[in-house]
Amino acid sequence: MSRREEILKTAEKLRWDLGERVHDHTVEALHAEASRIAGKVIAVSGEKPAFNYERILDALVTNRWTGFPIMFLVLAVVFWITIEGANVPSSFLAWILLDTVHPALNQFGGAVGMPWWINGFLFDGVYLAMAWVVSVMLPPMAIFFPLFTLAEDFGYLPRVAFNLDSLFRKAGAHGKQALTMAMGYGCNAAAIVSTRIIDSPRERLIAILTNNFAICNGRWPTLILIATIFIGALAPPSLSSAVSSVAVVTVVVIGIVMTFVVSWGLSKTILKGEASFFSLELPPYRPPRIWQTLYTSVIDRTLIVLWRAVVWSVPAGGVIWLVSNIYIGDSSLAEHAVHSFDPVAFLFGLNGVILLAYIIAIPANEIVIPTVLMLTVLVTGMTELGSGAGVMFELESELATAHVLKAGGWTLLTGINLMLFSLLHNPCSTTLYTIYKETGSAKWTTLAALIPLAIAFLVCFVVTQLWALL
Amino acid sequence: MTFSWEIAALSVAAGTLIFLVLNRRRRRHIELIEDALKHLYNCEYTKVSCTLESLSGALGYGREQAAAVVSELTRSKFITLEGSELKLTSSGREYALKVIRVHRLWERHLADETMVQEVDWHKQAEAKEHSLKQEQVSELSRRLGHPVYDPHGDPIPGADGSIPAVRGIPLQTFNKNAVVTITHVEDEPTSVYAQLVQRGLYPGMNLRVLDKLSDSLVIQKEGIVFEIPLIVAANVRAVPEQRKKDTGPQKTLATLRPGEEGIVSGISHGCRGLQRRRLMDLGIVPGTTVGAVMTSVSGDPTAYRIRGGVIALRKEQAEMVFLQ
Structure with a gap:
């Protein structure tokens, strides 16, 4: 026997x-x-300064009386800067991409003698969807993510997770889920990437599967618009904006409650056996590295997510245009679909247009309302509005939008259910793709789509049936 | 004859159904054979003789079914009959050890890499042992770091079928005041095992036998004193502990107030798998100085200074860490 075998x-x-x-x-x-080894080679020099600003800061942010007010203040400032700051670049991008380049492309198509259907498919379908997503999505993300990253870099966000952990622990989740949720209010796809900060497998899956209940950038405008048209209008004019704000906040709160309820349910059922561990590092405070933060948050978060959204919106734009322009018999595919969806949709207090819009506008919530408007005009035959079959549009005034929707048969119940559906329904395809990339699992991706969708239909159904009883 | 879609669809469905039924029967058959071999091996390992009757009793087979299994095992030269006693041949033993290896590796995986409850380990491993392919088994063993014992303290046979002798003696054979280390916690029957789990008894843990009563033992473990019936204690094997081990009450990390410090003496054995590994990776090992820094708004979690970093841990974790 050789020596090696003997040793083995x-x-x-x-x-x-x-x-x-x-x-x-x-x-x-x-x-x-x-x-x-460390004891032998590392020398510690200098005394600790008498005034330790870190200790005072920590005492303030974890204090029973000042901890939460500081947190709400910081988050409020971040959201306010995002909303205020995004308005200008958003309307600028919309002016360039939608109002200037889009007609120019159409003109160019006409000038070189393109057949109408190539022109329509490429410019009214594909280009428009892509341009819409970019102009609505880019500015808020480009402002929100760097601000968020700065707060993280400074060391404040881990303290938020530290303070909120006891709340999340009761739902079987991790305190850091507070941060991924906050991120979800910007963009769910980016928030899914950010769940990497949760190092425990079970809690990370919980954060991924429930992130959808944080209303993303693409859904805020929908909620505000519908709340203004259907709920704000119920109140006298002087109170209407306050009433619609209350309605939107209510939806946000329902989303937060759902996050906790679903987190708790998941941790007790399908995720019960997944490995779990809690630890939370509280790094020392340090001055944020502004340029580095700007660069990494723009490249890593904003552009990657935007790119994915663009990639998904291209086929969707094509599909949106095609279903409105391919005819079977006397009516387009879209009309056939809307009419066959109608009976089912009415059970849930929605309508066929809404269901079809949520199916074909799956790449981004940003284009749901433009698609709804386009389909409503198509189905009701209000051809004096909009820019033609398959061309998404938005109206300048809420009054005009309300007029179109009411012509499409919308009631207060439809409005309420749309808000609930928008909050609860499946994540957009960009987010689902990101979930697949992050978990590497078709199973979790499917569940991430089906759990919210089932809840959305269930809630809308219950609301509609209760409404019928009252 | 005209082609009919209905007939085509029906025949495909019927074909699939027949295939599924046959496949299920084939797999059920393999399970019967493998479970019988496993049982025979356990008899041999614990030096108990095994007959047709004991086999059918232990596995819940009917007499006829057991007889069929035995005759097939004899035909395949996995066992021989010596009188009424069933004996494994070397190829039978080899086969049994392969199945046992999968079972125990899977239990190790469940204990280390999941939060599946202790009482569910056995059942899940029973299902896995018949279905895992050989390559999957070697991959599993590699990923787990080629573990030597399963979470109950049973040795995991090597890929070559090597296995050591039984360690330890039944707990009730120790004298009063003996300090012991648990080497094995039997997971069958489940009702007894559930009691052991509830008491938090795991292999590797130190116990002191405080008193021996007529039908129970009084045990001290990590400062907690409790009584266990002899019939339950019989399912625990242990060896005497040579080093001096304290089984008395211990101070935990959770008792530190902000500003206080302590030196870690160990982590409770109730903390296992990922939980245990990550605590140790953070530097929570015997001898480390740990200081409480601050508590969160609601009082839990608490942040601790560990080797220069500040790490927040929840109360239930801090209670698992013992201080000197």
């Missing part, structure tokens, strides 16, 4: 004497050796 044989025999604590002993020995 002996080792094989000795394994049994290791016992079950071999891993513990190894780690203990490694730490002991590491601290022995």
Whole structure:
């Protein structure tokens, strides 16, 4: 027997004497050796400063009386800067991409003698969807993400997770889910990427599967518009904006409650057996590295997510145009679909237009309302509005939008259900693709789509049936 | 004859159904054979003789079914009959050890990499042992770091079928005041195992036998004193502990107030798998100085200074860390 085989044989025999604590002993020995070496080669110099601003800051942000007010203040400022700051670049982009380039492309198509259907498919379908997504999505993300990253870099966000952990623990989740939720209010797809900060497998899955209940940038305008048209209008004019704000806030709160309820349910059922561990590092405060933060948040978060959204909106734009322009018999595919969806949709207090819009506008919530308007005009035959079949549009005034929707048969109930559906329904395809990329699992991706969708239909159904009873 | 879609669809459905039924029967058959071999091996390992009757009793097979299994095992030269006693041949033993290896590796996986409850381990491993392919088994063993014992303290046979002798003796054979280390916690029957789990008894844990009563033992573990019936204690094996081990009450990390410090003496054995590994990776090992820094708004979690970093841990975790 060679020497090598002899050693292997002996080792094989000795394994049994290791016992079950071999891993513990190894780690203990490694730490002991590491601290022995560190003690020999590291010299600590200088005294701690008498005035320690870190300790005072920590005392303030974790104090029972000041902790939460500070948190709400910081978040409010971040959201306010995002909303106020995004308005100008958003309307600028819309002016360039939608009002200037789009007609120019159409003109160009006409000038070179393109057949109408190529022109329509490419410019009214594909280009318009892409341009719409970019102009609505880019500015808020480009402002929100750097601000968020700065707060993280400074060291404040881990303290928020620290303070909120006891709340999330009761739902079987991790305190850091507070941060991924906050991120979700900007963009769910980016928030899914940010769940990487949760290092425990079970809690990370919980954060991924429930992130949808944080209303993303693409859904805020929908909620505000519908709340203004259907709920604000119920109140006298002087109160209408206050009433519609209350309606939107209510939807946000329902979303937060759903996050906790679904997190709790998941941790008790399908995720019960997943590995779980809690730890939360509280790094020292440090001045944020502004340029580095700007660069990484724009490149890593904004552009990657935007690129995915663009990639998804291209086929969707094509589909939106095609279903409105391919005819079977006397009516387009879209009209056939809307009419066959109608009976089912009415059960849930929605209508066929809404269901079809949510199916074909799956790449981004930003284009749901433009698609709804286009389809409504198409189905009701109000051809004096909009720019033709398959061309998404928005109206300048809420009054005109309300007029179109009411002509499409919308009632207060439809409005309420649309708001609930918008909050609860499946994530957009960009987010689903990101979930697939992050989890590497078709199973979790499917669940991430089906759980919210089932809840959305269930809630709308219950609301509609109760409404009928009252 | 005209082609009919209905007939085509029906025949495809019928074909699929027949295939599924046959496949299920084939797999059920393999399970019967493998479970019988496993049982025979356990008899041999614990030096109990095994007959046709004991086999059918232990596995819940009917007499006829058991007889069929035995005759097939004899035909395949996995066992021989010596009188009424069933004996494994070397190829039978090899086969049994392969199945046992999968079972125990899977239990190790469930204990280390999931939060599946202890009482569910056995059942899940029973299902897995018949279905895992050989390559999957070697991959599993590699990923787990080629573990030596399963979470109950049973040795996991090597890929070559090597296995050591039984360790330890039944707990009730120890004298009063003996300090012991648990080497094995039997997971069958489930009702007894559930009691052991509820008491938090795991292999590797130190116990002191405080008193021996007529039908129970009084045990001290990590400062907690409790009584266990002899019939339950019989399912625990242990060896005497040579080093001096304290089984008395211990101070935990959770008792530290902000500003206080302590030195870690160990982590409770109730903390296992990922939970245990990550605590150790953070530097929570015997000898480390840990100081409480601050508590969150609601009082839990608490942040601790560990080797220069500040890490927040929840109360239930801090209670698992013992201080000197």
